[in-house]
Amino acid sequence: MFTFLLIVQTIIAAALVTVILMQRSEGGGLGVGGSSSGFMTARGAADFLTRSTAILGGLFVVMSIVLAAVAGISREQARVDTSLVNQSAPAAPADVQPVAPAQPQPAEQNSAVPLAQ
Structure with a gap:
């Protein structure tokens, strides 16, 4: 489910992106010319794309809420993978010596710059 x-x-998200990208930034919608009457004039296309954007946006929000609810209801018990618990780390080769961390050098007393007050 x-x-x-x-x-x-x-699918709704892809359709929403497509409809948004088809719109002109000035609000003309598709930039389609043609007769002054009818559905797919520039004004009709803009109205169609605006309504489609609103409907798809609403569906996207509703589907997001439904998916969150379904995910919360059908949550499974958390399982921890214990297959590596009893394995030990590989041993280092005998000819490699461990490197000791470097000791920090003490700073000179007079080299500090006082902060301006």
Whole structure:
């Protein structure tokens, strides 16, 4: 069920991106010319794309809430992978000597710059 809803959510998101990118930034919508009457004039296309954006945006929000609810309801018990618990770390080769960390050098007393007050 969750996988199906996730696929539907993905399709809605792709359609929403497509509809948004089809709109002109000036609000003309598709930039389609043609006769002054009819559905697919520049004004009709802008109205269609605006309504489509609102509907797809609403569906996206509703699907997000539904997916969150389904994920919360069908939560499985957390499982910890214990397959590596009894394995030990590989031993270092005998010819490699461990490197000791470097000792910090003491700072000179007169080299400090006082902070301005």
